[in-house]
Amino acid sequence: MATRIGIGLLGLGTVGAGVATILTSPEGRHPLIAELDLVRVAVRDLNRSRPVAIPQEKLTTDPEAVVDDPEVQVVVEVMGGIEPARTLIMRAIAAGKSVVTANKAVIARHGEEIASAAAAAGVYVLIEAAVGGGIPIIEPLKQSLGSNRINRVSGIINGTTNYILSRMADEGADYFAVLKDAQDLGYAEADPAADVEGHDAADKIAILSGLAFGGPIDRDAIPTSGISNLQSKDVDYATQLGYGVKLLAIAERIESSSDASPALPLAVRVQPTLVPKEHPLAGVHGVNNAILVEGDPVGRVMFYGPGAGSGPTASAVVADILNIAGIRQLNAAPGGLDPLLAASSWRACRLVQGGEIRQRNYVRFNTDDAPGVIGRIGSCFGDQQVSIQSIVQFDASDEGAEIVVITHEVSSGAMQKALSAITALPEVRLLASHLGCL
Amino acid sequence: MATRIGIGLLGLGTVGAGVATILTSPEGRHPLIAELDLVRVAVRDLNRSRPVAIPQEKLTTDPEAVVDDPEVQVVVEVMGGIEPARTLIMRAIAAGKSVVTANKAVIARHGEEIASAAAAAGVYVLIEAAVGGGIPIIEPLKQSLGSNRINRVSGIINGTTNYILSRMADEGADYFAVLKDAQDLGYAEADPAADVEGHDAADKIAILSGLAFGGPIDRDAIPTSGISNLQSKDVDYATQLGYGVKLLAIAERIESSSDASPALPLAVRVQPTLVPKEHPLAGVHGVNNAILVEGDPVGRVMFYGPGAGSGPTASAVVADILNIAGIRQLNAAPGGLDPLLAASSWRACRLVQGGEIRQRNYVRFNTDDAPGVIGRIGSCFGDQQVSIQSIVQFDASDEGAEIVVITHEVSSGAMQKALSAITALPEVRLLASHLGCL
Structure with a gap:
């Protein structure tokens, strides 16, 4: 019942070498690993010495040759960068091959285009390694x-x-x-x-x-x-x-x-x-x-x-390959996809304007070391309905005072108005820092 | 292409009510939830008031009627306890139905029997909710x-x-x-x-x-x-x-x-x-x-x-239902299973004898408050090659002293021999505690 699966690897750098190491040492790992054949590997330089032994005849400097190889059923893209990675991923999908990639830059920017093409072709594009290295999160x-x-x-x-x-x-x-x-x-x-x-x-x-x-x-x-x-x-x-x-x-x-x-x-x-x-x-x-x-x-x-790192990221890449291999064992009709694994979009989202974001804030001001300045800063916040959790003065000296304010949750719009009023106060020299706060 | 899936629920206690709540309020959740029909629910008492509204005609006090209902394709067991849960799970498997259960007691004791039957029948038994409540770990x-x-x-x-x-x-x-x-x-x-x-x-x-x-x-x-x-x-x-x-x-x-x-x-x-x-x-x-x-x-x-808790555990139960529903969308030939999701055993394991377990230890002795006792305790550990990270005396008083020892990693066998020798020392009144240490 087991079906051997041909893997084509695009890139044999840190992550690629980690993937090849797992695929070529299946003992003690899930038995499905032993069904995966590393068929072809695209590298930049055929003669570089590498931490993992790959037979020379499997190496090529032509990544398209890996994607097009009829024995390659799953293409693993671990080159990084936008191009040629994006074009190679699209080429694999067009050829009806599932793709595993660790490439966050491509997926963050071209994820929709790639997902639509994959859904139309009935293949998976899996991206566990793109976020959080070895952590299962995707x-x-x-x-x-x-x-x-x-x-x-x-x-x-x-x-x-x-x-x-x-x-x-x-x-x-x-x-x-x-x-x-x-x-x-x-x-x-x-x-x-x-x-x-x-x-x-x-x-x-x-x-x-x-x-x-x-x-x-x-x-x-x-x-x-x-x-x-x-x-x-x-x-x-x-x-x-x-x-x-x-x-x-x-x-x-x-x-x-x-x-x-x-x-x-x-x-x-x-x-x-x-x-x-x-x-x-x-x-x-x-x-x-x-x-x-x-x-x-x-x-x-x-x-x-x-x-990050070779081993953790490779763990995530091979997990994706295993998921594709597991589904292939079902011998389902071509074109059908598990909607959870395929994870196509199911609603529209939009990013709100910056001023609508609500959060707590940490701000630090350089001020004159003068009486009443904390009160005036507090009043400016109050005028904008920005409620304050704490105001603390650090380090009063000849060079002035440092006043740190932590607010409760407020809209960024109200916060900006309060900060404008405060930095216009004569005693306030500088808004030195503005960070978020949980 | 969507296939509606009939769910039969065994138990409408804390977890069961949480599951029913999710299934009857699909808005904002994964769209596959809307394909799940809660067909039949087994309860102990038809007339008890419940936190979730279920039409009276779906309720029954006969759990076998839920398992046997031809409209039920997935049986969700959230009754707890060994019996009748185990028998009902086996009955569902025999009828060719996949099972989702939160029942750690049944799975820990009868997991092999259940897994073998499920593999033979070509159905899944998923158990995400049995460990760690809402945490995805299984x-x-x-x-x-x-x-x-x-x-x-x-x-x-x-x-x-x-x-x-x-x-x-x-x-x-x-x-x-x-x-x-x-x-x-x-x-x-x-x-x-x-x-x-x-x-x-x-x-x-x-x-x-x-x-x-x-x-x-x-x-x-x-x-x-x-x-x-x-x-x-x-x-x-x-x-x-x-x-x-x-x-x-x-x-x-x-x-x-x-x-x-x-x-x-x-x-x-x-x-x-x-x-x-x-x-x-x-x-x-x-x-x-x-x-x-x-x-x-x-x-x-x-x-x-x-x-634990109703919501988190129900989240895990419904995740399992979704995984089964996702696979069903593939319309694969009956009997085939995704080997990752099915997770059948692939090697033999054995538990070693207690004496072979190696770990660090924390032990506390009640002793006389006498000079030299720490040295004698240290010697007993040394005689068994138990190396010590720290010995600290707490609370010396008329009632004696408390001596706390943290060891490096040693076998439990060597640790036991050292403790026997120490408790035989005339100044040592009692081995008061013995805990593990990471």
Whole structure:
């Protein structure tokens, strides 16, 4: 009854080598692994030495030859980057082949086009490895939480920034010093922008939102701020107030009054955020990731683990291959798809305007060390109905005072108006920081 | 293309009412929910008032009538208890119907018999709700982690005991006082034995081990100790030493020298265990559950959330129904099963003898407050090659001294020999506690 399945691998870098290692050492793993044949592998350089032994005749520098190989039934794309990955994925789908990819950039930007083509061709495009490395989060969203109305998905989904923030908190270290170290250790790229500016996390929350809320998200409309401007002073003050600072990606359904669109209104953003010490996300340190899903009736569930790396990411890639292999054992008529595994969109979603997003806020002002300034700041917030949880003055000196305010939940619109009024006060020199707060 | 699916529900208690609530309010959930028809419901008392409105003509007091109803394609068993649940599950399988159950007691004890019958009949028996309430853990083990060699599954899988332990730690409260409170709040049963003696956790770790390691486990051979003898003093000392105390269920593959059996040797047990404050399981408080899975190459992933309750458990039950409904959309030939979802055994496992289990230990002795006693205790451990991480004396007074020892990892056999020698020392009055330690 078992049907052998031919696998074509596009890319033999860190993740590709991890995938090949699993496929060529099936002992002790699920027996279905032994049914998978690694048929053809596209590489950039045929002669490079590699951590995993692949017979030379299986290697090619022509990725189209892998996609087109008649013995390849499942195409595994682990090259990264937008092109030629996108074109190769579309070519595989057109040839009636299912695809497994770890490519968050392609899926966040071209996911709808790819999903439509896959549905029309009756094939799967599975993406467990695109978010959260080895953490099972895509399959649980698709196959284990469908009975819920999801209210919020939030999490730490970039390991590089979490490593940097963990060390800044533990050592009181400066952002640039820790970044340099992270680069030396291989945790951060030479050009760290995709990680530290939050773009990688924005790609991933776009993908998670689409699955959790059932409709595609406009990736480019996600407000994104990273950690490159974060000052160690704010990490220190947050710690003193009982919080950790994490780069969170958040997607939540909200009440929106702005129009009568039938699309589900969502507030989605990526930003440095204070997390109370007792919150489950506060205990996520180093390069680990964690995703918190809140829904009705499940409540709050969290998925935690290594967010990147060869082994964890390969674990997720091969899980997807196994899911396709499992379904193929059913010998179903061609073209039919399991709607949970295929996860096509089932409603329209829209991102609300920034001013409609409601959240708690952490702000720090540099002010003159003058009597009455806290009162005047408090009044400006009060004028906009922004209610305050705490105002604390740190570090009064000749160089002035530092005043830190944590608000209750307010709309970003009201918050902006209050901040404009405050920065116009003569005693207030500067709005030095503005972060989110759970 | 959509095929409507008839659901028969056995039981309309806490979980059953949660399931009915989801099935009768599909808006905002996965669209496949709208394809599920709640056809027939078996209840104990036709006239009891219920939190969810079910037309009277769908109710019956005869569970066999639900199983036998030709319009019922999937039988959902949420009655609990061994019988008649087991017989009804077998009857549904014999009639060619897939089954969803939340019944950990039946699956832990009769899982093999049920799985064999289901495989022969070409139907699924899905059990996501049997472990960890609303936390997706069964499906991830089956469908997302199959590429791994699993080394260890451990976790907090009983919410009642975790609630009691959390309050003992937070308040320095006594076990019996907190138990009474938990009973008043409905977190503990009037007869709390299944929870506090660890039997419920043993059922669940038997199920998790079977899935993680691919072979059935002898439930009755799992060494189990609960929290009913745990003293608040030990929780207090553990806190001072940097640990929390949790009731952990642990299953791990070990090297065994004892025989040449080809079966995979596993060490499985349930016991109160010290967990270092920085360990991911240490932050799991109250009625929450968390399961940590360690494998190669994924590393360490953790699944966290509400371990019980109507809504969370119903979320898991309906997830299983959706998985069956998704597969049915493929119109595959009858009798074929997706091997991942069906999760049949693929190798033999065996539990090692208690003496072979290796772990770190926490022990507390009552001794005379005499010079030299710490040295003599240390020597007894040394004689058995038990290496010690710390020996600390607490509370020396007229009533003697309390000496707490934390060991490095040693075999239980060597530990027992050392403890026999120590309790034979004239200055040692009592081995007051012996717990595990991560």
